[in-house]
Structure formats: C-alpha cells, structure tokens
Amino acid sequence: RRRPPIPSCEKSRPAFPWLDLVLAQIRYSIPEELEHGAFVGNIAEDLGLDVAKLSARRFRIVSGAKKQYLEVNLENGILFVNEKIDREELCERSPSCFLHLQVVIENPLELYRVEVEILDVNDNSPSFPWSEFNLDITESAAPGSRFPLESAQDQDVGTNSLRSYQLSANQHFVLNIQTRNDGSKFAELVLDTPLDREQQKKHEMVLTAYDGGSPERSGTALITITVLDANDNVPVFDRSVYRASLVENAPRGTLVLKLNATDLDEGSNGEVTYAFSGHAPLKVRELFSVDPYTGEIRVKGVVDYEKASVYELYVQAKDRGPSAVAVHSKVLVDILDVNDNAPEVILTSVSTPVQEDAPPGTVIAVISVMDRDSGENGNVDCQIPSNVPFQLHSSFKNYYTLVTSEFLDREAVSEYNITLTARDLGSPSLSTKKTILVQNNAPGASICSVTAFDPDSNQNAYLSYSILEGQIQGMPVSTYVSINSDNGNIYALRSFDYEQLRNFQIQVQAQDAGFPPLSSNVTVNVFGAATTEPLYCTQCGVYTWGGVHY
Incomplete structure (x- = not known):
C-alpha cells in the first residue's frame, strides 16, 4: 500500500544561492514476509522525479539497517522488496516498526526522507513455556482464591497478539483474565467451589490461549492440580508494589532491592522463599535474579536504557510447608540513562574533486549524525577546524552540509583532509571523528x-x-x-x-x-x-x- 507524499519540513532558503537542497518525506506501508521483488511503491513518481534521469543523477537510497531490505529499479523508479522482512527480527515486539531510508540524487543535489512501515501478519501462534502446569492447592483454600498461571507468549503485535484465554469445563475453577500496564494479558485460576481432598485428589483441565488474528491461532497447556492438606497462613509482603532505580550497564551482581515477606506460621510452614512468578517474562529472568532465601534482587545481565526504560518484575513468596500457597507482588525498576553511545557520523553524499574556482558556498558533502542516547546524552554538536576554507552548516536537525567558504587555489593546496568532530553533550562527553578528503580539479572531471x-x-x-x-x-x-x-x-x-x-x-x-x-x-x-x-x-x-x- 502506498500513502501520498508528506512533506517533512518546509523548504528553507539556503545560506548561499548555490546551495539548493530539496527536502521532503514520503511514507509507505507493507506487510512483513513479502517475497523478493514485491512492489512497495513508485518512489520516482511519488517524488515527482524523471525516471529517465535516475541513473544519470546517481539516484540511491541510504539505510541504517544491517541488511538491504529494499531496493529501487532505476529503469522504472519502483521501490521493491530486496530481502524478506521478518518484523519480529527487525523490531521485536515494538508496536510500530519502520525502515528509515534517505534518498539522495545529484545534479542538483536533493534529499528525501522515506519511511516504510512494516505491518505485522499473523505468522506466530500463542505458546506456553511448558505443555503441562502442576499446581498444589490446599483443600482449605477459600472460594475466590486466585492462582496465577504461566503466561502464553505471542511474537506478533497489535490485533495479531495474544487476546484471550479459555478454560475447559470443570466443577471447581473459573478463569479470570488480567491486563498488564503494557496491554499484554495473563490468566489467573479462581477457585469457585471448595475442594475436598478425600473425594478427589487430582483435577485436570486444558488452558487455551487465542490471538486476535484472522484466521485465529491458538496454543494449549494441560493444568494438573493436586489437592493437599495444608498450611492455614500464607506469607505477606510488606509492600504491594516495590520501586527502585538502576543505572544502565550496572555491573552483574548489583543489588536492586530486597523483598520482605513474613508468615505467622512456625517451622517450615513459616520459612519464606522467594522467586519470580509465572507472570515474569523470559527477558526479565535473563536480566535479574532473585535469591530464594534472602529475597535480594540483583542484576544478572546487561541492562540497556536504549532497549527499555522500565521493567516490571512479578515476584512471589511461598512458605516451605507441605501445602504452601504463593502470594505475589510487583517490582518496578526504573532504568537511568548514562552516556554510553558515541555519536554516529554518516556521509550521505560527497562531491569531490572540486574545481579551484568553485564559488564560495559550493556543497562538498552532506552529513547526518545520530546518537542513540537520550536527553543531553543524545544531543550532538559538529565542528570542523577553523583553519580550512570550508564551513559547516546545519540544514535541519541532525543534518549538516559542508561548503566552501572562499575560492580555492590548487597550486597552493591541491587537497584538504577535513576532520569532522561530532561530540554529544553528555557528561563525560563522547565524540566521533570522520575525515573527508577534498581534492581540487582532478583529471577526469566532467x-x-x-x-x-x-x-x-x-x-x-x-x-x-x-x-x-x-x-x-x-x-x-x-x-x-x-x-x-x-x-x-x-x-x-x-x-x-x-x-x-x-x-x-x-x-x-x-x-x-x-x-x-x-x-x-x-x-x-x-x-x-x-x-x-x-x-x-x-x-x-x-x-x-x-x-x-x-
């Protein structure tokens, strides 16, 4: 599907009469998993370009992706799929997924922004971490008692993601579906009528997870419940919700916080152990650990603010009695950004060699910069040495043009090595250097x-x-x-x-x-x-x- 062109900004009057860049933006939307050669849009027509001049004007697209997912046929101006796109690989579970392209053409130099939205297709079924769940429930459990079930996972997003659960018919339990802050769903088993261990020791039922795709996909797990005599007190957390702050890249073993739950029972029935609950996603278990005896939550993996700014940790406390019942709490961990990414410098267009009598304001290069950090850590300033006959102008956010500031003299200096320094405003500041070679009137120039x-x-x-x-x-x-x-x-x-x-x-x-x-x-x-x-x-x-x- 193609959307009409959307200008990204107004065309501004250049600082020099010879600097005339056309800046605009268009957007397309395509589903993932398209085969090689699939049509995306006629980019030349949408940008109002002459197809016959695409090759002569060195039409090209620049992408920050590791793979060249999209390509342009220079004979007809059609943007097509060059390599099959797996949305889950490209954007994981992000609600929106875009490929950001930049179109560069020359004679005269023009820049365009192109966004290609990758739409999710329902190519994944919901699945549970295990095919069978075993629960121990005391016969003294009161109607209304809740028992969290392991969540199903679905790699798709939007309407294609996990939407509901269903429990097979039984005499004692009903299903209650809860929604997390991020919109994902998990199920709790709710005791509807009392259990009697002497009448029936085990109960089996099937839990089915459905997604919202068309056609609908599903996954199942068997729930086996063992009825026990038990323990009439359960642990109690001192807080229903815990909150802590943690800087990104904190060393492994760093203490996040300590859980605390107490149980009024004595002996093993009052000894509390801690663990992640079934609600905790696999990613959380990879990044954090819970000491079962002390309740200390520590860093286990590499915590990156650029991937997530907050984590929800669902934990449980359970005594060591023969019929222990787990109670649950939630831990919110806020991740604080540090300046751990240096600026990236991309030369999107370089016009060299240049004639010695080129007038001041002649465009030598178009440069884009980016920094994956946030706030001041992600703001970048670019500079070039002051002792060269060139100037750096900011055309719009994160884009610069390198232009001549005076006439050049090949007999005096035949070439220049211009060092561009991109430095962020973090503390301590990080920087990246890029050298641009400018040659004067070399043989072979048109x-x-x-x-x-x-x-x-x-x-x-x-x-x-x-x-x-x-x-x-x-x-x-x-x-x-x-x-x-x-x-x-x-x-x-x-x-x-x-x-x-x-x-x-x-x-x-x-x-x-x-x-x-x-x-x-x-x-x-x-x-x-x-x-x-x-x-x-x-x-x-x-x-x-x-x-x-x-």
Missing part, C-alpha cells in the same frame, strides 16, 4: 556537455560525438579533453591551471548513422573564470557565476 538534434528517424537519427584533431599550446587536443561518443559529455584529461591556460577552443563533430552519413560541427570555447563576477554567454543567453564557462 566540464561540459554538447547536444545535437536530428529530425530523421531510426538509425538516420542516431548520433555519435567526436572531437576533431587540433592543438592547444602546441599539444594535441586529445591530451587535454575527451568526449563520450554516446551522450556528448566532455571530460578533462588533466588539471587546468588558470595562470597558464586562460581559454582554449575545441571542435566537436556530431554525425548520424545514416547512409551516407551526415555531420555537423560546433566550436566549444572554454574560458577560465578567475573572478566572482558573472560571465555572459552570447550564444545561449545565460549568465554563469564563477567556475569554467563553455
């Missing part, structure tokens, strides 16, 4: 293009271009310039020095493929502009500001 027209058709209208023999300062013209016979692009074969060669002429011939062949010649005058004043072309009626005029 200097101009000629175009001829032939009103004939077929091969009689097919044109080829060539440079006629001649001399420049006593040397063959072929040692100075060359031409592409198919498109008329003229290239420099050496660096031009304005102080030694201020202007020269070349003869270009266009010849058709008819029989007999017909041809026409044109004189190309090349002037070196060493002034900031505009030059006027009498043949084409166009002013050219600086640079080389043809």
Whole structure:
C-alpha cells in the first residue's frame, strides 16, 4: 500500500544561492514476509522525479539497517522488496516498526526522507513455556482464591497478539483474565467451589490461549492440580508494589532491592522463599535474579536504557510447608540513562574533486549524525577546524552540509583532509571523528556537455560525438579533453591551471548513422573564470557565476 507524499519540513532558503537542497518525506506501508521483488511503491513518481534521469543523477537510497531490505529499479523508479522482512527480527515486539531510508540524487543535489512501515501478519501462534502446569492447592483454600498461571507468549503485535484465554469445563475453577500496564494479558485460576481432598485428589483441565488474528491461532497447556492438606497462613509482603532505580550497564551482581515477606506460621510452614512468578517474562529472568532465601534482587545481565526504560518484575513468596500457597507482588525498576553511545557520523553524499574556482558556498558533502542516547546524552554538536576554507552548516536537525567558504587555489593546496568532530553533550562527553578528503580539479572531471538534434528517424537519427584533431599550446587536443561518443559529455584529461591556460577552443563533430552519413560541427570555447563576477554567454543567453564557462 502506498500513502501520498508528506512533506517533512518546509523548504528553507539556503545560506548561499548555490546551495539548493530539496527536502521532503514520503511514507509507505507493507506487510512483513513479502517475497523478493514485491512492489512497495513508485518512489520516482511519488517524488515527482524523471525516471529517465535516475541513473544519470546517481539516484540511491541510504539505510541504517544491517541488511538491504529494499531496493529501487532505476529503469522504472519502483521501490521493491530486496530481502524478506521478518518484523519480529527487525523490531521485536515494538508496536510500530519502520525502515528509515534517505534518498539522495545529484545534479542538483536533493534529499528525501522515506519511511516504510512494516505491518505485522499473523505468522506466530500463542505458546506456553511448558505443555503441562502442576499446581498444589490446599483443600482449605477459600472460594475466590486466585492462582496465577504461566503466561502464553505471542511474537506478533497489535490485533495479531495474544487476546484471550479459555478454560475447559470443570466443577471447581473459573478463569479470570488480567491486563498488564503494557496491554499484554495473563490468566489467573479462581477457585469457585471448595475442594475436598478425600473425594478427589487430582483435577485436570486444558488452558487455551487465542490471538486476535484472522484466521485465529491458538496454543494449549494441560493444568494438573493436586489437592493437599495444608498450611492455614500464607506469607505477606510488606509492600504491594516495590520501586527502585538502576543505572544502565550496572555491573552483574548489583543489588536492586530486597523483598520482605513474613508468615505467622512456625517451622517450615513459616520459612519464606522467594522467586519470580509465572507472570515474569523470559527477558526479565535473563536480566535479574532473585535469591530464594534472602529475597535480594540483583542484576544478572546487561541492562540497556536504549532497549527499555522500565521493567516490571512479578515476584512471589511461598512458605516451605507441605501445602504452601504463593502470594505475589510487583517490582518496578526504573532504568537511568548514562552516556554510553558515541555519536554516529554518516556521509550521505560527497562531491569531490572540486574545481579551484568553485564559488564560495559550493556543497562538498552532506552529513547526518545520530546518537542513540537520550536527553543531553543524545544531543550532538559538529565542528570542523577553523583553519580550512570550508564551513559547516546545519540544514535541519541532525543534518549538516559542508561548503566552501572562499575560492580555492590548487597550486597552493591541491587537497584538504577535513576532520569532522561530532561530540554529544553528555557528561563525560563522547565524540566521533570522520575525515573527508577534498581534492581540487582532478583529471577526469566532467566540464561540459554538447547536444545535437536530428529530425530523421531510426538509425538516420542516431548520433555519435567526436572531437576533431587540433592543438592547444602546441599539444594535441586529445591530451587535454575527451568526449563520450554516446551522450556528448566532455571530460578533462588533466588539471587546468588558470595562470597558464586562460581559454582554449575545441571542435566537436556530431554525425548520424545514416547512409551516407551526415555531420555537423560546433566550436566549444572554454574560458577560465578567475573572478566572482558573472560571465555572459552570447550564444545561449545565460549568465554563469564563477567556475569554467563553455
């Protein structure tokens, strides 16, 4: 599915008249698991670009993803799936999932933002951590007693995620479904009528979990309940909800907090042990541990603020009596961000070499920066050395353009190594350096293009271009310039020095493929502009500001 283009920001007037970037944004939505070649959208049409010029303007897309999931056919401008996308692998259980792309085209330089929303499909069934659950319940348990059941997990999101549970028909229990803060659901077994161990020692029933997809998917687990004589007091937590703060990357073994529950019984019936309850997700069990005897919760894995800013730990306390009943509490752990990510610098476009008479404001590179930290830790400032003839401008948030600040002199300096430093505002600050090589007027640069027209058709209208023999300062013209016979692009074969060669002429011939062949010649005058004043072309009626005029 394709949505109409949405501008991401207004086009702002550049600091220099030569800096003219087009900035816009479009969004597409596609389901996951599409095969290679699946249609996403006609990105050239949606951006209003000429398909025939995509290759010539070096149309390309830049993605921060590790895989090249999407690609563009430069012949028709269609954005298509290059590699099958697994939404669960890409975004885990995030409610929204986007691929962020940047489109870069040149001549002139234009930037576009593209967001591709990956929609979930119902390709996962709910599943329980075990196929059978065993519960011990005392016969003295009162009607209304609740017993948490292990939660089912479904990797899908939205309507395709876990939606409900159902319990098979039985005489004593009903099901109560609860919803967590994050919207996920878990089930509790509720005693409806009293148990009698002397009449029946065991009860079996089937718990089924359903998702909300179409078609609906489900998973089952067998619940086996053993009725025991028991213990008439249960442990009691001193708090119904615990809360603690923890800095990210805290060392393994760091104490988060200590649980405390008491039991009025004596002996083993009053000895309390602690553990995670069945509500605790697997990820929580990987990151934290609970000491069964002291109730201390400690860091077990690597806690990363960029992955989660808060964790809910569901814990239980249970005495060591023969018919112990577990009681439950919740622990909220707030994760505090630290500056543990250095800025990332991406060169999205580099235009080098550059002519020595390029006017101030010529765009050399487009740079994007990002920092995965939050707050001040994620705010980034970019700088370049002050002793180079270049300036860094912020075009919009996290994007910069490197431009010339004065005319360059190849004879004085033929190339520059510009070190870009991106530094965040965290404490202590982290930084990243990137070096950009800028070369002046290197051989092989395109200097101009000629175009001829032939009103004939077929091969009689097919044109080829060539440079006629001649001399420049006593040397063959072929040692100075060359031409592409198919498109008329003229290239420099050496660096031009304005102080030694201020202007020269070349003869270009266009010849058709008819029989007999017909041809026409044109004189190309090349002037070196060493002034900031505009030059006027009498043949084409166009002013050219600086640079080389043809």
